[in-house]
Amino acid sequence: MAVIILIIITALFFPGIILRIKSIASGRKGPGVLQPMKEIAILFRKGSVFGDTSGIIFRISPAISLSAVVCAMMVLPFGNLKAVISFEGDFIFFSYILALGKFFSIIGALDTGSSFEGMGANRETFFSMLIEPAFFILLATFAMFTGHTSFSDIFAGFHISSDHFILIYSILAVYIIIQIAVVENSRVPVDDPKTHLELTMIHEVMILDNSGFDKALIHIGSYLKFAVFGTLLYNVVVPAGINTILQIALFFSIQFVFALTIGLVESFRARNKMNKNPKFILTISAVAWIAFVLILIMTNKLT
Amino acid sequence: MFKSLSAADLNQAIVLLSAITGLILTGGLAVFCFTKAFGIVFLGQPRSEKASFAHEADTIMILPELITIIFILLIGLASPLFVRPVIDMAAAAFNLTDSVPASATSLISLSHISILSGIFVVIVTLLLVYRYFHLQRRIVTTGSVWGCGYTASSPKQQYTATSYAYNYNHLAKPLLGTQKIMEEMEEGEIFPGERDFKSFSEDVFRTRVIDIPVDRISGLLKKIAVMQTGEIRHYILYAFVFILLVLLLTFFNLI
Amino acid sequence: MVDYLIILFAVTLIYFASAERLVNYVRLIGIQGLLLFGIAIFELKEINSANMIFIAAETLLIKTIIVPYLLGRIIKRSGVAKVHRQAMPGFYLLILSIFALLFSVIIANLVLNQYINTVFMAIALFTLFTGLLLIVTHKLIISHLIGFLVIENAVFLFSMAVGNRMPMLINIGILLDIFVGVLILGFFGLRLKPRTNELTLLKD
Numbered sequence: 001m002a003v004i005i006l007i008i009i010t011a012l013f014f015p016g017i018i019l020r021i022k023s024i025a026s027g028r029k030g031p032g033v034l035q036p037m038k039e040i041a042i043l044f045r046k047g048s049v050f051g052d053t054s055g056i057i058f059r060i061s062p063a064i065s066l067s068a069v070v071c072a073m074m075v076l077p078f079g080n081l082k083a084v085i086s087f088e089g090d091f092i093f094f095s096y097i098l099a100l101g102k103f104f105s106i107i108g109a110l111d112t113g114s115s116f117e118g119m120g121a122n123r124e125t126f127f128s129m130l131i132e133p134a135f136f137i138l139l140a141t142f143a144m145f146t147g148h149t150s151f152s153d154i155f156a157g158f159h160i161s162s163d164h165f166i167l168i169y170s171i172l173a174v175y176i177i178i179q180i181a182v183v184e185n186s187r188v189p190v191d192d193p194k195t196h197l198e199l200t201m202i203h204e205v206m207i208l209d210n211s212g213f214d215k216a217l218i219h220i221g222s223y224l225k226f227a228v229f230g231t232l233l234y235n236v237v238v239p240a241g242i243n244t245i246l247q248i249a250l251f252f253s254i255q256f257v258f259a260l261t262i263g264l265v266e267s268f269r270a271r272n273k274m275n276k277n278p279k280f281i282l283t284i285s286a287v288a289w290i291a292f293v294l295i296l297i298m299t300n301k302l303t
Numbered sequence: 304m305f306k307s308l309s310a311a312d313l314n315q316a317i318v319l320l321s322a323i324t325g326l327i328l329t330g331g332l333a334v335f336c337f338t339k340a341f342g343i344v345f346l347g348q349p350r351s352e353k354a355s356f357a358h359e360a361d362t363i364m365i366l367p368e369l370i371t372i373i374f375i376l377l378i379g380l381a382s383p384l385f386v387r388p389v390i391d392m393a394a395a396a397f398n399l400t401d402s403v404p405a406s407a408t409s410l411i412s413l414s415h416i417s418i419l420s421g422i423f424v425v426i427v428t429l430l431l432v433y434r435y436f437h438l439q440r441r442i443v444t445t446g447s448v449w450g451c452g453y454t455a456s457s458p459k460q461q462y463t464a465t466s467y468a469y470n471y472n473h474l475a476k477p478l479l480g481t482q483k484i485m486e487e488m489e490e491g492e493i494f495p496g497e498r499d500f501k502s503f504s505e506d507v508f509r510t511r512v513i514d515i516p517v518d519r520i521s522g523l524l525k526k527i528a529v530m531q532t533g534e535i536r537h538y539i540l541y542a543f544v545f546i547l548l549v550l551l552l553t554f555f556n557l558i
Numbered sequence: 559m560v561d562y563l564i565i566l567f568a569v570t571l572i573y574f575a576s577a578e579r580l581v582n583y584v585r586l587i588g589i590q591g592l593l594l595f596g597i598a599i600f601e602l603k604e605i606n607s608a609n610m611i612f613i614a615a616e617t618l619l620i621k622t623i624i625v626p627y628l629l630g631r632i633i634k635r636s637g638v639a640k641v642h643r644q645a646m647p648g649f650y651l652l653i654l655s656i657f658a659l660l661f662s663v664i665i666a667n668l669v670l671n672q673y674i675n676t677v678f679m680a681i682a683l684f685t686l687f688t689g690l691l692l693i694v695t696h697k698l699i700i701s702h703l704i705g706f707l708v709i710e711n712a713v714f715l716f717s718m719a720v721g722n723r724m725p726m727l728i729n730i731g732i733l734l735d736i737f738v739g740v741l742i743l744g745f746f747g748l749r750l751k752p753r754t755n756e757l758t759l760l761k762d
Contacts, residue, residue: 047442067426087415113347114448118462126470129331144308283576
């Protein structure tokens, strides 16, 4: 239960920190840290406009994608505490419930009958197909190293051995998880959330037609997804079994550093050319295979 | 498969991980395929004259389908209810009494998944109910879809199946062999005239792996087929030649 | 410590397969030279200090500083910036790279021998395959030169795999190859007219 409260608190501040970092890096002062929450409150007050070609799928897809993220939150552990529900193979459930939310947002976009949303749906499906192997190879290496197949067991057993390889494995795992989070949340360098040119958008153009309450649900879902990946980062970096106050402090500082990284990358890097994106995403899977070879060395299978 | 990774040796681990990658790519392709099929057929504006008259059949006709769908959803959401009796029956029928405890861990996972799916359905229902009451107190209107300022939008601007799959086709071109037949536009042609466009994808394995050897063999057989003339006197000649050959070979002790 | 450097070396090979601009190739060659310097320092237990200084000079000075500088000058003078005209061939090169990694791990495991360090062997084979793939899948002559330099790094790692001494002969051989490749291409190759329908192209 504690992990859910912590994720919600993080999601309240996460997008505001990214916005603030981007503003400070461009020399401005920027909006307040709670500005995205105020925008969600405005969206709750507004009415909705629906396209005249959209049907029932368009109306239910934001709710489904938000509940998918909420259900994915329930299998994440936090330090010593197990997840709300944990079972063997729960990382497969985690990935596929997020894929279910993405599936519904894609067909909700196809439901509007506009060519832009079709383009965004096409690109989003393609890129999420290419990033899935990276996540699973990384988790397979975790499973191979610790011998467990549940998030809670993997991260409880991760830092116990005194192997000096763990440092570089953690660095590789953090790098891969940050790249996966960038692709899943559609940030720079895969997709620019601030672009106004529809032909260059991937995720933004899928939610172009949503308004009011639906748009608020979609934004809440994306902020929670950020916090979920930050929790994964925390679980990889911090060993289980230390003082609880220290754990909570480290959790928030790791989320802050994650938001800082994303803000800085967005300020200083341009979005990839669209036909370079598949290669960029496949590079992440290739680095995951290197992590696999590293684990083979660590578990003495390659010597 | 994931559990056996830690106990596998090097070659087995590589094979297992490659199998896992293949399964994941299959899952991603399945999402691609279903969004394309469902989206092109059912969603958006009707893409042709005939499609605009399409409508669902009467409820009494789709009732059997609805019952099947309810069962499919039940098996997905409440799987232990169905899996446990099936395992017991299979163990009793084939005398596999020692595999029933081994499947207990997977049954526990399945029951947890069912609990989580139940939570998922509850949250979706709560959100949709709240949304219904929320929108009743607000102004809800309909308008045309954003076409980047282009106001004469038509169904022909929607994505077709080929354009939806274009990204993936471009990547998998060696395997798919997609070809286009189109008259190319010349350099001085500023306003292109009317053209036909046809694209198709041929079966690469059939043309390269099966057709080429089959063509060679059938070419060889055609040369032999010269002997099939359709006249009885030629066939009697063949029989006579055969008997003569056998006689000669026996005479010289070769057979 | 050596194993960190080996893994970082493998990651640079993956980035070789996915780099777009020639400048990135040159930077990666420089980083590989630096990593090889680190590996040489930590792994070789030479008593002959002249040999150690020679190896350190070779990796640090030549591979990290001089070769990237010369390659940068060649690139600037010839005016070529991109490796491929399209981005799609890079995708297939990445997939082939992953297969090369798995293949080299399997082969290194098959050659189990008490005299061979398997980790070095696997990464050396991976480097060799990456260098070969770079040569085979690119058209420009400068990319062939980069692939050749990567194969030289593979030879270095192979000699590390077999023992922790490094005879002078291997060092001199590597230096000669680098000399032939970079200097002769740099000073004579630029005299080639672009588009001369030779077997290799200077510009695309």
